[in-house]
Amino acid sequence: MDYKKLILDWLLDRYEKSKAFTDGTSRRRILIRLNSHEFPEYDIEKPFVRETFNSVITELASREIVGFEWLKHEQGNIIDKVWLIVPNVSRAYEEISRKPKRSILDSILERAEQAARFIDSEMGEDPVDGSANGQVSGDISDKGGIAWAGNFMHDVISSIKDRASAAGLLPENEEQSLAVIRAVEEICRLRGTECLERVFSLRCYGDSKYFEKFVRGRLISLLKKYYIGIDEAAEMTDDDILAQAGIRQSPEYVEFRGAISVSLEGNVIDFSLFPYGVSINADTVRRLEVVSMGTVKRILFIENKANYVEFTIANRDPDMMIVYLGGFYSPLKGLFIRKVYEKASEHNVRFYHWGDIDLGGFLIFNRLKTNIIPKLEPYLMDRTALETMREHAVRFDDKYAAKLAELLADDGYKVFHDVIGYMLENRIRLEQEVFLLSG
Numbered sequence: 479m480d481y482k483k484l485i486l487d488w489l490l491d492r493y494e495k496s497k498a499f500t501d502g503t504s505r506r507r508i509l510i511r512l513n514s515h516e517f518p519e520y521d522i523e524k525p526f527v528r529e530t531f532n533s534v535i536t537e538l539a540s541r542e543i544v545g546f547e548w549l550k551h552e553q554g555n556i557i558d559k560v561w562l563i564v565p566n567v568s569r570a571y572e573e574i575s576r577k578p579k580r581s582i583l584d585s586i587l588e589r590a591e592q593a594a595r596f597i598d599s600e601m602g603e604d605p606v607d608g609s610a611n612g613q614v615s616g617d618i619s620d621k622g623g624i625a626w627a628g629n630f631m632h633d634v635i636s637s638i639k640d641r642a643s644a645a646g647l648l649p650e651n652e653e654q655s656l657a658v659i660r661a662v663e664e665i666c667r668l669r670g671t672e673c674l675e676r677v678f679s680l681r682c683y684g685d686s687k688y689f690e691k692f693v694r695g696r697l698i699s700l701l702k703k704y705y706i707g708i709d710e711a712a713e714m715t716d717d718d719i720l721a722q723a724g725i726r727q728s729p730e731y732v733e734f735r736g737a738i739s740v741s742l743e744g745n746v747i748d749f750s751l752f753p754y755g756v757s758i759n760a761d762t763v764r765r766l767e768v769v770s771m772g773t774v775k776r777i778l779f780i781e782n783k784a785n786y787v788e789f790t791i792a793n794r795d796p797d798m799m800i801v802y803l804g805g806f807y808s809p810l811k812g813l814f815i816r817k818v819y820e821k822a823s824e825h826n827v828r829f830y831h832w833g834d835i836d837l838g839g840f841l842i843f844n845r846l847k848t849n850i851i852p853k854l855e856p857y858l859m860d861r862t863a864l865e866t867m868r869e870h871a872v873r874f875d876d877k878y879a880a881k882l883a884e885l886l887a888d889d890g891y892k893v894f895h896d897v898i899g900y901m902l903e904n905r906i907r908l909e910q911e912v913f914l915l916s917g
Contacts, residue, residue, distance in 0.1 A: 490562070490571065500641060528555075586655050671809075724808075777801065
């Protein structure tokens with residue numbers, strides 16, 4: 479056991495959380511009560527341990543790194559208290575080769591300010607798809623979509639300057655704090671493109687597994703708070719949350735069936751030739767331009783994969799285009815939907831969304847409507863649909879009910895208020911897959 483390090487680490491940990499560190503105003507001593515339960519390592523029943531601690535403390539005291547008091551009537555035998563001599567705190571750091579927290583914060587602050595300047599400069603440039611106008615739209619592919627990163631970075635800067643701490647924003651470990659900042663910066667560079675998680679880790683850290691081990695969890699937490707929103711994030715998996723930032727476990731594809739035509743590298747592709755649907759990759763989505771809606775008069779976005787597959791097989795209507803959404807749309811799917819919407823809106827095409835009759839389904843619908851398709855309509859997500867399939871409904875608890883009830887106060891969800899009222903009255907919700915039972 480390194481007795482000196484144990485004592486000084488304990489004192490420095492407490493010092494770094496005190497007002498003496500943050501603003502230098504506190505006169506309270508930073509101390510350990512050795513003869514108490516807060517420092518069980520000082521075992522007075524073990525002479526060797528007690529005497530070794532005593533020797534270390536008296537030696538540190540002789541060099542004015544700490545001060546101490548003997549227990550009353552136990553002079554020279556049992557130490558009662560030991561405290562840090564704050565004006566000489568630099569000696570304590572040097573004694574155990576510990577990097578001062580102030581130096582760590584200065585390093586993080588410098589890096590955060592550098593990242594903030596980069597993000598602010600990126601906010602002034604056009605996004606890869608040219609779809610934004612400097613407004614926050616909830617997509618990282620938009621200029622406004624990286625505002626969350628700027629907000630986060632400026633919060634880090636303010637916290638360090640005002641409170642001498644980045645607690646709650648970054649890990650305590652300096653290396654991992656810098657790694658999180660690096661990840662946020664790299665996400666901003668993606669600008670709507672996708673990157674496989676291990677490739678992302680290699681780009682940032684030169685180690686394909688570093689991200690997963692040390693950054694993933696922290697990044698997910700800050701994406702929930704600064705980018706996605708706590709309510710929406712509650713309905714997502716961790717992989718879904720990272721996908722919103724363009725970090726994926728595997729390559730993403732857009733699946734649809736519809737008689738649209740696109741231009742791709744000088745060639746026109748007529749998708750009416752694929753009556754059973756197609757799957758296109760990210761590079762194709764980014765490079766295509768929708769040139770004709772063909773016979774399409776209605777577009778239906780389907781949340782669940784099984785429903786998409788079955789609906790595509792059962793519905794042969796050439797006027798209907800069907801798109802697999804898969805939950806909260808990713809930046810790639812958002813880009814594809816925008817391209818389709820821009821052409822479709824010229825021809826008065828109607829848009830529908832079919833998802834679960836539950837909190838997640840309503841949030842997914844609202845995000846798509848708010849950010850891309852203002853005239854989006856729900857499909858099989860009303861009270862009648864729920865009543866028809868009520869025998870397959872799933873019950874929910876009070877916590878879920880409270881979140882659902884909040885939507886009744888939001889006009890953005892007005893189209894669902896009737897079915898939400900019924901859901902709350904009966905404490906039931908419905909998964910989209912049950913409609914396959916009636917097929």
